[in-house]
Amino acid sequence: MVYPFCMTMIDQISAGLQAVRAQRPLIHNITNYVVMNSTANALLALGASPVMAHALEEVEELAANAGAVVLNIGTLSPPWIEAMFRAGRAARTHGVPVVLDPVGAGATSLRTRTARRLLAEAGPTVVRGNASEILALLEDEAHARGVDSRHTVDQARAAALQLARAHQTVVAVTGPEDFVTDGTRQARIRNGHPLMARITGSGCAASAIIGALAAVQPDPYTAAVAGLVVFGIAGEMAATDLPLPGTFQVRLIDALDEIEESELRRGIRLDEKPTA
Amino acid sequence: MVYPFCMTMIDQISAGLQAVRAQRPLIHNITNYVVMNSTANALLALGASPVMAHALEEVEELAANAGAVVLNIGTLSPPWIEAMFRAGRAARTHGVPVVLDPVGAGATSLRTRTARRLLAEAGPTVVRGNASEILALLEDEAHARGVDSRHTVDQARAAALQLARAHQTVVAVTGPEDFVTDGTRQARIRNGHPLMARITGSGCAASAIIGALAAVQPDPYTAAVAGLVVFGIAGEMAATDLPLPGTFQVRLIDALDEIEESELRRGIRLDEKPTA
Amino acid sequence: MVYPFCMTMIDQISAGLQAVRAQRPLIHNITNYVVMNSTANALLALGASPVMAHALEEVEELAANAGAVVLNIGTLSPPWIEAMFRAGRAARTHGVPVVLDPVGAGATSLRTRTARRLLAEAGPTVVRGNASEILALLEDEAHARGVDSRHTVDQARAAALQLARAHQTVVAVTGPEDFVTDGTRQARIRNGHPLMARITGSGCAASAIIGALAAVQPDPYTAAVAGLVVFGIAGEMAATDLPLPGTFQVRLIDALDEIEESELRRGIRLDEKPTA
Numbered sequence: 001m002v003y004p005f006c007m008t009m010i011d012q013i014s015a016g017l018q019a020v021r022a023q024r025p026l027i028h029n030i031t032n033y034v035v036m037n038s039t040a041n042a043l044l045a046l047g048a049s050p051v052m053a054h055a056l057e058e059v060e061e062l063a064a065n066a067g068a069v070v071l072n073i074g075t076l077s078p079p080w081i082e083a084m085f086r087a088g089r090a091a092r093t094h095g096v097p098v099v100l101d102p103v104g105a106g107a108t109s110l111r112t113r114t115a116r117r118l119l120a121e122a123g124p125t126v127v128r129g130n131a132s133e134i135l136a137l138l139e140d141e142a143h144a145r146g147v148d149s150r151h152t153v154d155q156a157r158a159a160a161l162q163l164a165r166a167h168q169t170v171v172a173v174t175g176p177e178d179f180v181t182d183g184t185r186q187a188r189i190r191n192g193h194p195l196m197a198r199i200t201g202s203g204c205a206a207s208a209i210i211g212a213l214a215a216v217q218p219d220p221y222t223a224a225v226a227g228l229v230v231f232g233i234a235g236e237m238a239a240t241d242l243p244l245p246g247t248f249q250v251r252l253i254d255a256l257d258e259i260e261e262s263e264l265r266r267g268i269r270l271d272e273k274p275t276a
Numbered sequence: 277m278v279y280p281f282c283m284t285m286i287d288q289i290s291a292g293l294q295a296v297r298a299q300r301p302l303i304h305n306i307t308n309y310v311v312m313n314s315t316a317n318a319l320l321a322l323g324a325s326p327v328m329a330h331a332l333e334e335v336e337e338l339a340a341n342a343g344a345v346v347l348n349i350g351t352l353s354p355p356w357i358e359a360m361f362r363a364g365r366a367a368r369t370h371g372v373p374v375v376l377d378p379v380g381a382g383a384t385s386l387r388t389r390t391a392r393r394l395l396a397e398a399g400p401t402v403v404r405g406n407a408s409e410i411l412a413l414l415e416d417e418a419h420a421r422g423v424d425s426r427h428t429v430d431q432a433r434a435a436a437l438q439l440a441r442a443h444q445t446v447v448a449v450t451g452p453e454d455f456v457t458d459g460t461r462q463a464r465i466r467n468g469h470p471l472m473a474r475i476t477g478s479g480c481a482a483s484a485i486i487g488a489l490a491a492v493q494p495d496p497y498t499a500a501v502a503g504l505v506v507f508g509i510a511g512e513m514a515a516t517d518l519p520l521p522g523t524f525q526v527r528l529i530d531a532l533d534e535i536e537e538s539e540l541r542r543g544i545r546l547d548e549k550p551t552a
Numbered sequence: 553m554v555y556p557f558c559m560t561m562i563d564q565i566s567a568g569l570q571a572v573r574a575q576r577p578l579i580h581n582i583t584n585y586v587v588m589n590s591t592a593n594a595l596l597a598l599g600a601s602p603v604m605a606h607a608l609e610e611v612e613e614l615a616a617n618a619g620a621v622v623l624n625i626g627t628l629s630p631p632w633i634e635a636m637f638r639a640g641r642a643a644r645t646h647g648v649p650v651v652l653d654p655v656g657a658g659a660t661s662l663r664t665r666t667a668r669r670l671l672a673e674a675g676p677t678v679v680r681g682n683a684s685e686i687l688a689l690l691e692d693e694a695h696a697r698g699v700d701s702r703h704t705v706d707q708a709r710a711a712a713l714q715l716a717r718a719h720q721t722v723v724a725v726t727g728p729e730d731f732v733t734d735g736t737r738q739a740r741i742r743n744g745h746p747l748m749a750r751i752t753g754s755g756c757a758a759s760a761i762i763g764a765l766a767a768v769q770p771d772p773y774t775a776a777v778a779g780l781v782v783f784g785i786a787g788e789m790a791a792t793d794l795p796l797p798g799t800f801q802v803r804l805i806d807a808l809d810e811i812e813e814s815e816l817r818r819g820i821r822l823d824e825k826p827t828a
Contacts, residue, residue, distance in 0.1 A: 033588050034588040034589050035589065036351075037311065037476060041476050050352050055354070075588075108610035145617075146578045146618075162714060245809050246807055251527075253525070302698045312586040320751060327698040337661065337662075355629075487808070528798065529798030530795075534796055
């Protein structure tokens with residue numbers, strides 16, 4: 001049985017995917033060196049138009065004209081941090097949605113501090129991280145180990161709700177099961193595949209794909225849910241017959257190109273409800 | 277029917293490919309973070325020996341000893357710009373050909389300004405860009421959108437001719453059909469495949485491959501034509517049975533290794549004539 | 553016939569691989585832009601947990617808490633050099649093994665000088681390079697050409713022994729046949745496949761994999777031998793039926809995930825003896 005509420009969401013997700021392909025939104029990424037290539041290819045396969053740029057001299061110009069800005073602190077250093085603040089401010093001034101990916105928050109004090117400042121001052125529309133990263137935005141004791149999560153998504157739910165309300169943003173916690181909230185609504189997404197954690201840059205690609213959906217969808221909560229559903233189902237498509245991780249990485253790009261409304265409708269595993 | 281003029285060119289292209297494999301020229305790339313890995317693999321598959329280096333302390337030493345230098349402004353910042361000027365000057369002093377790839381010229385004033393200065397002062401032997409990028413080297417109104425072209429190759433033909441003559445360089449405009457000119461001769465190349473625009477770094481790989489050909493071929497016009505014919509036919513080989521983009525990217529590297537004279541002779545789609 | 557001495561080593565290699573998968577050691581890489589993605593994926597496929605970070609503000613914190621630190625000078629610049637020294641010192645202070653990969657030593661004076669200083673002052677546990685790079689650590693006349701070796705592994709054996717003794721480190725020279733020594737013991741490894749030299753980042757992945765083994769194995773000589781045996785046999789597995797280089801690259805990641813004790817026991821080609 002399909003609830004009307006859910007039907008609405010799947011319709012919006014399908015419409016969002018089609019809009020990305022029709023409009024080819026420009027996604028300005030200030031992201032880490034590790035995933036620049038794979039993120040660009042994920043966005044291209046989905047149908048968006050990626051640009052990577054970090055120079056202080058051009059980030060405001062690009063961000064102001066982008067469909068969305070994605071700020072990812074995966075290999076940050078001071079000049080890049082400054083570029084992220086500038087791009088974030090320019091984006092907000094021009095009504096461009098901003099996705100923040102606090103890679104490794106909790107792993108070092110530089111990352112924790114930078115992620116918190118970006119959350120407070122760069123005004124992200126959506127924050128997407130693993131459970132440890134989201135917890136580290138709130139709690140000093142939430143130490144991560146490198147860039148992998150030490151916490152379950154459930155452990156980060158309260159923090160996600162609190163952050164979403166305090167900063168009027170959407171918070172998406174990803175893991176075996178994803179949790180998305182804007183402080184009022186909340187969704188649990190059970191799409192995706194464990195192989196996604198066996199390749200580098202899955203989380204970063206998820207953030208970029210949320211950016212692509214946010215560029216065509218005015219409600220950032222819906223964009224975040226849509227991005228994670230699309231990417232999760234693409235991951236399941238790529239994992240059919242359980243490839244090894246090198247092959248899986250190639251097929252994940254293939255699946256982002258191949259995915260259509262029919263796969264979304266057949267594959268979506270989403271529970272949504274208003275926050276209690 | 278094959279014209280003698282064309283026969284000469286295909287002979288030169290084949291000889292160039294063989295010379296790259298025999299000599300393994302060292303190609304010094306100062307290029308963007310997104311494509312460093314894919315460019316290095318494209319050059320290795322073709323038979324060349326890539327090195328990526330951007331430190332001010334070493335670029336002159338490397339450029340002076342390279343077979344060709346490739347300057348790509350895809351993720352530029354001030355220290356990298358200075359490195360490009362130094363490498364360009366060292367290359368020219370030592371007779372090493374320089375390929376300039378003005379990624380995103382027209383998209384931001386930093387890129388437009390930098391690309392124009394590199395064209396004027398770093399003395400590139402070949403400039404390769406999409407139509408918007410080439411137009412932006414000449415016209416202030418030619419705005420690009422991110423790193424994708426907003427213009428057709430035909431729209432950039434006059435600009436290419438004018439730039440080639442003004443700067444005594446070869447200009448290659450790539451797109452669905454490529455246009456190459458040194459101001460006197462001109463060629464249209466109809467090789468390649470639309471899938472090449474669905475993966476990141478195709479244009480950057482084209483520039484690097486032109487660099488590899490320029491390292492073994494004294495005439496830069498012939499090197500640019502050869503590079504685009506070789507890369508275009510490799511793209512067609514990789515696109516056989518229409519793979520999805522992730523798979524296509526893998527096969528494109530395969531094809532650069534696999535391509536031989538027989539594929540070149542069978543696949544070349546080239547029109548050449550003296551400029552009117 | 554199997555010598556007891558060799559049995560011990562293959563047991564240790566198998567145990568090391570299992571320990572990496574069980575403990576998922578955090579490997580902190582300060583490495584070059586070209587291979588960050590492929591190195592991260594190689595480490596993930598093997599079972600380790602990679603993190604890439606270079607900011608002066610966080611390298612000591614990460615290195616101190618890592619299972620191993622890998623310093624790779626492939627695209628170095630002054631701020632990254634400083635980060636490498638800091639990470640190296642923090643690692644040694646906390647008993648964390650350090651692998652140094654002197655990419656391009658001998659190709660430019662910056663690289664030669666930096667590699668020598670890192671060897672002398674950052675206290676690496678293992679140094680892994682091709683023959684030209686290892687020679688360049690000792691001899692001013694050993695010029696490399698780009699990042700490819702101009703010398704045979706045999707030509708670098710005496711230098712490896714001398715460096716190992718002078719710096720109380722393990723030196724691994726890789727090529728068609730690898731040579732590993734700690735100044736007392738020495739091993740020749742004849743695993744691997746020529747296709748590994750046709751893709752970028754093979755050497756860098758070897759260094760990172762040695763780091764992963766060093767994180768779970770207190771004897772760095774054994775870790776270096778184990779890393780090269782595991783990676784070499786994975787290369788052979790990936791090269792079955794001789795794929796082209798793009799496909800080979802994908803399969804190499806697959807093989808690092810797939811390799812088990814049985815492949816190690818069947819495939820190992822190792823000669824070990826005490827140094828004369």
